[in-house]
Amino acid sequence: MSTAIAWIDGQWGTAATLNLPLDDRALLLADGLFETVLVRNGQPQLLQEHLKRWNSSSALLGMDPPPQRDTLETLIQEAIQRSQLSEADGALRLNWSRGSTPQRGIGLPAPGHHRFWLTLQSCTPTFSAxxxxxxxxxxxxxxxxxxxxxxxxxxxxxxxxxxxxxxxxxxxxxxxxxxxxxxxxxxxxxxxxxxxxxxxxxxxxxxxxxxxxxxxxxxxxxxxxxxxxxxxxxxxxxxxxxxxxxxxxxxxxxxxxxxxxxxxxxxxxx
Known part of the structure; x- marks a missing residue:
């Protein structure tokens, strides 16, 4: 039986139990990026292509570079184990925001405070009309x-x-x-x-x-x-x-x- 799983700021839990700070620009301004990656039989599919787009988009929008592939793969494999999706299909979401800011308004904060989190849940690919x-x-x-x-x-x-x-x-x-x-x-x-x-x-x-x-x-x-x-x-x-x-x-x-x-x-x- 698969279990939805999430990770943020070094903590594992579920999307319903973990917290995104109220001053994060993802919440305040939708200032961030995400990738949705298919997981099939315990393996993320086309991860390199997703990360290439993720990195290109971050650069285009003037954001800090997202986490490197080595760091991500370690977290992804642990998420797959925790969610029991080693033999099933899932939807992995990688999120990257410009992070928390103490200031009001849309002015860009100083770099170095971006935030990453992920979620993984079971998902069946759809082909209906x-x-x-x-x-x-x-x-x-x-x-x-x-x-x-x-x-x-x-x-x-x-x-x-x-x-x-x-x-x-x-x-x-x-x-x-x-x-x-x-x-x-x-x-x-x-x-x-x-x-x-x-x-x-x-x-x-x-x-x-x-x-x-x-x-x-x-x-x-x-x-x-x-x-x-x-x-x-x-x-x-x-x-x-x-x-x-x-x-x-x-x-x-x-x-x-x-x-x-x-x-x-x-x-x-x-």
């Missing part, structure tokens, strides 16, 4: 540095998902500030068109997702601008480290779905 809409209220900013980083600030995604659910859909697709298709609330978009998987370029404002990056590196997908409307014969999936979900309906119109979402996702782990 979803219905989507195009958000009418939220758009991805093509020029913002934040669009290129997996930050703690998910307010826009929450509101877009809320908008979808109010219309009876599962999720929302976000256009960017130029009006092109960009991504979903918590996943990258892959579109199968005339036999080729396509995905918006990073210049669209989409997150540089790890699974998206794998699809490009393996030659399974290529980058291209996608207009706001799907073509009649398009197939589409929403993909991230924990899922690959075909879109079966968009804005109330049925779409053909791929039957190989799980196989596509698995091929990117290999």
């Amino acid at each position: 979803v219905t989507t809409i195009t958000s009418r209220h939220e758009r991805r900013n093509t020029s913002s540095r934040l669009s290129r980083c997996k930050t703690l600030a998910y307010g826009q995604s929450i509101q877009a998902r809320r908008e979808a659910q109010e219309q009876g859909a599962d999720d929302a697709l976000l256009l960017n500030t130029a009006g092109a298709l960009c991504c979903a609330t918590a996943a990258n978009l892959l579109v199968r068109r005339r036999g080729q998987w396509l995905t918006p370029p990073l210049s669209s404002g989409c997150l540089p997702g790890v699974m998206r990056g794998r699809a490009l590196a393996q030659g399974l997908a290529k980058e291209t601008e996608l207009t706001a409307e799907f073509d009649a014969d398009d197939l589409a999936v929403l993909i991230n480290s924990l899922s690959c979900r075909p879109i079966c309906s968009h804005d109330g119109q049925p779409m053909a779905t791929t039957t190989a979402a799980a196989e596509l996702w698995q091929s990117l782990l290999d």
Whole structure:
């Protein structure tokens, strides 16, 4: 029986029992980053790719470098043992904030006070089909540095998902500030068109997702601008480290779905 586990400031416990200080900028300002890593049979998957993005994002946002891989691997392996996930799937979340600050406001504090914590819980990868809409209220900013980083600030995604659910859909697709298709609330978009998987370029404002990056590196997908409307014969999936979900309906119109979402996702782990 697996157990959810957490670590912060040298203490092990659960996410419900451990504490984040009330003056941490993660809590006050969502000033931080995170990575969600699949754990499969006791091993973190694509950890190097996640840490590369984590470090790049930290540098881009002017944060201190996150903990090194050697330090992380020791904590991750202990978390896996404590949670009894050595033969199961789990979701590992690595968090990095700018830390506690005694001052009010958004001014940057002195470096050297960043805070790291992690959580790990059981999680089953998901491949079921979803219905989507195009958000009418939220758009991805093509020029913002934040669009290129997996930050703690998910307010826009929450509101877009809320908008979808109010219309009876599962999720929302976000256009960017130029009006092109960009991504979903918590996943990258892959579109199968005339036999080729396509995905918006990073210049669209989409997150540089790890699974998206794998699809490009393996030659399974290529980058291209996608207009706001799907073509009649398009197939589409929403993909991230924990899922690959075909879109079966968009804005109330049925779409053909791929039957190989799980196989596509698995091929990117290999």
